[in-house]
Amino acid sequence: MKNLFRIFALMFIFASCSKTEDDTNDQCTGNCTILKGNFVTLNTEPVPNVKVSMKYIKSNELAFYSRKLVDTKSDQNGNFNSNFFIKDNEIGNTGGYFHIDIDDSNIDVNKYIRTNNLIGNTTTDIGFAIFSITNRDTIIDKTFYIPKKAYIKVNLNNFTPLQSDDYFEVQTLYPFGPKIGVNTFLNSEYSTGFSGYGNWRATNNNNLLNVFVAEGENNVIRILRRKNGVNTSEDISIFIPQNNTIELTYDF
Incomplete structure (x- = not known):
């Protein structure tokens, strides 16, 4: 019974120490970091409507913190570009990391090979992590290929x-x-x-x-x-x- 009480107490502490913020609507006006890139297919044709999001995440056994920085998608030219502000406690080796998620579920599964092709275990996730950003004027520039x-x-x-x-x-x-x-x-x-x-x-x-x-x-x-x-x-x-x-x- 004591062990069960400790488990519930730890769950309560973790829940009370968890925090999630969404700053994707904030406008960065100075000292901005840039996440940009494009999605192309055969013959470098653009792929629009691929979702791109980015979070800063820091967690341990007692607390979880997440701040959403970017929520965008590729335009008709296959390009995406978003500015955001990194807080002082997120710069350098903070014990946290930045995660970029790529969601291609909106593109035509009959036309393109996606990360999820609706047959079970298919193509690998193309999201990625950045474990340290040391300067706010950093430009993260990525090109991705989506095959026909x-x-x-x-x-x-x-x-x-x-x-x-x-x-x-x-x-x-x-x-x-x-x-x-x-x-x-x-x-x-x-x-x-x-x-x-x-x-x-x-x-x-x-x-x-x-x-x-x-x-x-x-x-x-x-x-x-x-x-x-x-x-x-x-x-x-x-x-x-x-x-x-x-x-x-x-x-x-």
Whole structure:
């Protein structure tokens, strides 16, 4: 009973020491920090209506503090730009951090590969954290790539599992997310996104799957097998043209 009382007491203390502020409507008029960037797709076409938000967060076992600094979205040119003011106790190594969240749920899931493609475990979150900003005149400038979505056909044939946990699946990897300069894996200047991971699996002896890929880009088609308890992986690099009729076939 005493332990239960201590738990409730700690919960009460934590709740009473938690604070959340929203300063996104405040206008910064001097000593501003800038969060800016753009979202592009194939042939550097702009991607509008991607939401961008930013918070300062500081927490420990007894207290939680959050201050929302930015709440904006990309315009018709794919650009976003927001000024905000960093408080004195948020500058430098404060024990807190700044988190930038990217929400692409408003863009067309049939046209673009998003962070959530409505099939379960799909492309990685492209939000990021900044653990220290030392000067108020800092400019945070980021470019993000949102691929155009295309489909290829993949045949996974002769799936005859020998053990109950055997599997046969396809995954796709493609340029996605922040501009990083050099991605030798995909011969791209953007980071790597991925889809699949348990969603495109063989369930019968022969399976025809419609698998999405990034149009106009180098993709990697990854074939994973667990056969008689032994795991193997096979990567196939392939360029996806517009209006492709690509069909690939693999045997278990």
